[in-house]
Amino acid sequence: MAYTDNFVEDFLPLVDDLVSAENATYSKLIFNKVFIASDIAKDHTVVTGVRNGSLVPIIDMEPNYNAFPFIDAESCDTTECDLNMNYSGKKWELGLISCRVPICLRTFNDNFLIFWGQYKMLNPAKVDSTYLRTALLQYITDLLTNSLEIAKWRVEYFGDKASASTLLNGFDGWFAQAAAVPGLVVPIAKNNAENEAEGSTFALQQMTGQEIYDLLLAMEALYLEQEWAGDKPMEYRMTKKMAMTLAAYMNKLKDSACCDGVERLNPDNLATKFFYFDKLAFHGIPIKPMPEWDKIINKVTPLNGGGGNAARVDPNRVLLINKTNLLIGTEEKEMLKMLDIFYDKKDKKVYFDLEAYLGAAIPLREYILAI
Numbered sequence: 001m002a003y004t005d006n007f008v009e010d011f012l013p014l015v016d017d018l019v020s021a022e023n024a025t026y027s028k029l030i031f032n033k034v035f036i037a038s039d040i041a042k043d044h045t046v047v048t049g050v051r052n053g054s055l056v057p058i059i060d061m062e063p064n065y066n067a068f069p070f071i072d073a074e075s076c077d078t079t080e081c082d083l084n085m086n087y088s089g090k091k092w093e094l095g096l097i098s099c100r101v102p103i104c105l106r107t108f109n110d111n112f113l114i115f116w117g118q119y120k121m122l123n124p125a126k127v128d129s130t131y132l133r134t135a136l137l138q139y140i141t142d143l144l145t146n147s148l149e150i151a152k153w154r155v156e157y158f159g160d161k162a163s164a165s166t167l168l169n170g171f172d173g174w175f176a177q178a179a180a181v182p183g184l185v186v187p188i189a190k191n192n193a194e195n196e197a198e199g200s201t202f203a204l205q206q207m208t209g210q211e212i213y214d215l216l217l218a219m220e221a222l223y224l225e226q227e228w229a230g231d232k233p234m235e236y237r238m239t240k241k242m243a244m245t246l247a248a249y250m251n252k253l254k255d256s257a258c259c260d261g262v263e264r265l266n267p268d269n270l271a272t273k274f275f276y277f278d279k280l281a282f283h284g285i286p287i288k289p290m291p292e293w294d295k296i297i298n299k300v301t302p303l304n305g306g307g308g309n310a311a312r313v314d315p316n317r318v319l320l321i322n323k324t325n326l327l328i329g330t331e332e333k334e335m336l337k338m339l340d341i342f343y344d345k346k347d348k349k350v351y352f353d354l355e356a357y358l359g360a361a362i363p364l365r366e367y368i369l370a371i
Contacts, residue, residue: 226368237321
C-alpha cells in the first residue's frame with residue numbers, strides 16, 4: 001500500500017520527464033506512436049507545406065494529339081503548335097481537431113489500485129514500481145493517441161460541412177468531395193432500404209453477397225467508360241462487413257472455377273474455395289477492406305442513428321481509387337499529431353492535450369464512388 005500512497009509523488013516527476021523528453025523510454029514511446037500514426041501515409045498521400053485556403057495545384061499533362069503535322073521539307077516555313085498547358089486547382093480547407101483530457105490525481109489512486117491489483121494477478125513476477133508506472137502511462141498515452149488516430153480517419157473520410165455535428169463539419173472529407181460529382185457515383189439502394197412495418201433499420205440496409213457483386217459490376221462498367229481507365233493501379237476500398245459478405249458469397253458459389261483465388265487440386269478442375277475477405281480481387285483489381293469505416297459508421301453518433309438496429313448513414317460504401325488521389329494536407333507532418341502533457345497545481349490535475357491540423361483533398365476526378 002505504501003507504493004499507492006506515494007503514487008502521486010512518483011507520477012508527477014514522470015510526467016515532467018515526458019514533457020522534457022529526458023526519459024528515454026517515454027520519449028521513444030511517443031515517437032513510436034507518432035510514427036505509427038503516420039502510417040496513414042501507407043494508404044493515403046500526405047502533403048506538407050499546406051495552408052488553409054492555399055491551392056491544390058492540378059497540372060493537365062494531356063498531350064496535343066493534333067500537333068506535329070507534315071510540312072514541306074524543302075521550305076523554310078514552320079508550323080506553330082499549342083502545348084495544351086492547362087492548369088487548375090482547388091482550395092485546401094484545413095481544420096483543427098482537439099481534445100483536452102484531465103486526470104484528477106486526488107481520485108486517481110482509487111483507479112490505480114484496481115489497475116495495480118489486476119496487474120499483479122496477471123504478472124506476479126513483475127512487481128517493479130518503475131516498470132508499472134511506465135506501463136500505466138503507456139496505457140494512458142496509447143488510449144489517447146488511438147482516439148486521435150480514429151478521429152483523423154473520421155474527418156478525412158466522413159467530414160461534411162453540411163453536418164450539424166462538430167465531429168464532422170470542419171471540412172468536406174473524401175466521401176463528400178467524391179459524392180459532389182454525380183457522374184462518378186453509383187447509388188446503393190440498400191442504404192435507403194425500409195419497409196412499412198419497421199421503416200428503415202440497420203438490418204434492412206445489409207447487402208447480400210450477390211448485391212455486392214452486382215454493385216462491383218456496375219462500378220466496373222462506369223469505370224471502363226472513363227478516359228483515364230487503366231492509366232493507374234486502382235483498388236476497391238469497401239467496409240469490412242461488405243468484404244466479409246462478398247468473400248462468404250464467393251465461397252458458396254458452385255462454379256468456383258470462374259473466379260480468382262481458386263486452388264486447382266487435380267486435372268478434373270476440382271477446386272477448393274478459399275476466398276478471404278482481406279485477399280479479394282475483382283477482375284484483377286484488389287479489394288481493400290476498411291475496418292475503420294465500419295467502426296466509425298457504427299460508433300460515431302451523427303452516423304449510427306443511436307446504435308442498435310437503428311438505420312446508419314450510408315453503411316454500405318465502396319470507393320474505387322488510386323491512393324495517390326487521396327491527399328492529407330497539413331503545414332508540417334508533426335502537426336498530424338500534437339501532444340502536450342502538463343500539471344496544474346491549482347486543481348491538481350494532469351492534462352493531456354492532443355490535436356491534429358489537417359485537411360482532405362481528391363485533386364483528380366479519377367475515381368468511382370458507390371454510396
